[in-house]
Amino acid sequence: MTTDRLSLGAREFEILVTLVAGPRHGYGIMQELRESDSGGRVLGPGTLYRVLRDLAGRGLITSVDVREDDPGGPPRRYYRLTALGQRAVAAEARRLSGLLERARPLLQ
């Protein structure tokens, strides 16, 4: 159960990484993904939403609705990493950097 919940796909990992620096709203995540230029396909709003819901369901992120300066506007939903999410990102990053070390001879 836990291994299933914590194993991350490349796309999920990328999304979680955008939240390392701090909470963001959905549009912010999308922008970050586009600008990070990791070569992946750009996600549509609906798809991103679904992945975020899924990550939240697995306890890796949590969301909070924040009412901003504009009092009439709808609240914005911010996502942030949970403690579990932070551990999962760190573990995946460690795993990847281990892989990177082994591939490094090819990069010379």
Add this chain to the structure above:
Amino acid sequence: MQLPAWYRRVFGWYPSRFRRDAEPELIEMAEAEWLAASRRGRWARVRVATRLAADHGVTLVRAWLAELAGPRVARAGWADRYREDFRYAWRGLSRTPGFLAVAVAIIGLGVGATTTIISVGNGLFLRVPAGIARADELVTVHEQSRDGSSFHSFSYLDYRDLAREAGDGIQLAAYNMFAASVVYGAEPEATLGLGVTGNYFSVLGAVPHLGRLLAPADDQGAGSARVAVLSYGTWQRRFAADSSLVGRRLTVNGEPYTIVGIAEPGFGGHVAAFDSEVWVPVALSLGPSRRAVLDQRRSSWLEIIGRATGAGLPAVTTRLSAISTETGRAAGLDWDRTVDVRRYSPVPAQIFLPILGFLGLLLLLGSLILLISSTNIAGVMVARAVARGRETAVRLAIGANRWVVIRHLLAENLLLFLFGGVAGTAFAWVATRLISRIELPFPVPLRFEFPVDGRVLAVAFGVSLLTGIGFGLMPALQATRASLAGSLRDHGSDPGAGRFRLRAVLVTAQVAASALLIVVASLFVRALDRAQRLDLGFEPANVRVVGIEFSVLDYQAAEVRAFAAAFEERARTLPGVRQVGATDVPPLTLANQTSVVSVEGRPRTEGVGYFGVDFARVTPGYFGALSIPIVRGRGFSEEDRSGAPAVMVINEALAGRLWPGEDPVGRVIHWGQIEGGPPVTIVGVVPTGKYRSLGEDPRDAVFLPAAQDQPRRLSFVLKTDRLVPGFSRTVAEAVRALDPNLAIATNDAYPDLIGLSLLPSRIAAWLAGGFALVGLVLSTMGLYGVLSYLVVRRRRELGIRLALGAEAGLVRRLVLREGVRLTVVGLGLGVGGAMLLARALRSFLFGLDSVDPLVVMGASGLLLAAAALACDLPARRAAAMDPVEVLRDD
């Protein structure tokens, strides 16, 4: 720029729970995307809009699936739940095996018809021929003529310039399809071969099965090596896969070649359906006496295919056009010659649109039958849902979620459509195999392969799934919307009104689609009938066409003339033969050649000073053999030979355009060039015939004496006074007696050859007719069902009317009126649709472009008669009700 309104509007279709939770967030993201795209220009906007639409679609389906699955459950529970749904649905369906079988057959027909047509399109357009690597890099290049018209071929010199100068990342190969006479066994056989440049195979990425393929070293202009590559199929069929074949001799067009290799299995060149048997160096595909054109920039005979790695189409076009302009200028052209570069398609650019149009028409017909069968099943499903109304109501009453009930109904429908999809795929599998067996009366090596591959399966599955969900959701929603109490009491304030309306709409759609099919089918039948009686300008009955390609044995002009004279003389003595003539281009055989005639002293404008014309070289007996009357002047005689004054016969269309209202006989025009062509005297006028297609508008045409020119092929036309058994063999023997090495390219009855140009319309007529018949039966059944339902539903009302003294006739008329109303609305929609369609179909209808009243009346009569049949029984049943019993039941 504002986010397009549709993006917001689509949220209206989402489950409300999803909307509440996600809509503002999704809109915010989409807006930001849109804003960013707007700054990057129009194409970025189109891309983002497409992505947003796709994203919407996927999310919408997922949202509904999640909604229908009910409140969050563990994932394992999902699968179980769906399995349970389907098991339940299967139990329901298998209880009525008769209905199941009929429904599956009906859906299978609809899915099968569309899938078959999609398979054909897939096989022609999307499937890259075997043995071609990375087809997405391939391009085809055509020269653009001065007036911007495209698809012209290149001269050898032009090709060499382009290939040399094209630069890095662009490799160009050229090819020339040529009439080949190949001696595999004892006798020469006519086929088509491909002359290719040395890099043709490497540009395509083809590899040999045995030996080697042609290489640049083989391709040395007129001094090319006499080497040939055979296709794998030819090697198998003709040489029993003899592995010692490489290195052996093969006679092609009378010249000896060495077989250097066998292409890999399946490879037949890069053109869809064309399956070349033999490849030789491009220069050798011309007969020895024609090889002078290798050095002529004006002779265009090569097609170019290329591979562009790293450069986009615009860059390639720019580069090649620049070269073309430059070499054109150097060669003395006074305009900027450019080229047209397109992405490679297995279907050649010249016939891409006509074929796509025809398939589009067939697909439309197929979709109509799919629509009819789906709506028909949907109607029946409503009826089944109603029949089970009590069961449904009970389930709803004891607290079942409405979605759970819908899911069960939907599962039943999906199951039905999936079975139908399987049946349809089987249908398509058989149908495509039948279609690929079509044989043409020409020695063109064609191989049609329309595999039911992954793509086709995906379409069949997708179509079944979508129609299953779409047409299943309607009855399901309708069935569960009914008022609970109403259904439980089984009567009351008309709970079935909505259902009746839904079924009425479904039946109207069926009637409309059937009417459209009937009208289209009758249009085709009328057009074909008209085509049979059309004045062709010649009489093909009892004429045999014997086509011979002389270029394959490199006959010289004098030899062709000698052969023609000898053969005509011999043919006249054959049993039953009345008249004999010959032409290089027989009309209505899918071949044509064009040139220009010009009048001295007039401005150089098309239609004033010069005229584009179809032309044919004919022998003196030609007009007689095809029963073409000479309306003015004379035809040709033996005196019109080489060295005698140049003469020509023109048709009435051209005569009318050259000198309206005047006699053209005796006047002189110039042949072959816009300015300064050789003078030719007009000696006769013939009526305007049909030359290229039956549907064509009158064309200007010119006939030249074969003896004054150099035809490279001739088709002899033998007019007989009766059918002679074994005539084709007799004719073949006559040819062989004169030259045993000549291969006969055509040896067919003329009407059969013309029939070929009727083939697309025949296919459309058969399909439309067959579909119309099925549609008629189905919509009649649908109409019967809906009216029976009406009678049941209004039983109480009708009963009361009868009890209050209404005549039985009145009640009957009441029911009939309802049926007629549905039929007439459907009829109107269908006929209207057919009228719109008729214009688009013009080219398949031989000039018929409007729906005439006779067709409309016929179609209406047919449908109304069917409708009357369908209404009759329910109406009688209504009139025969016993009011006492009805009211007691209450």
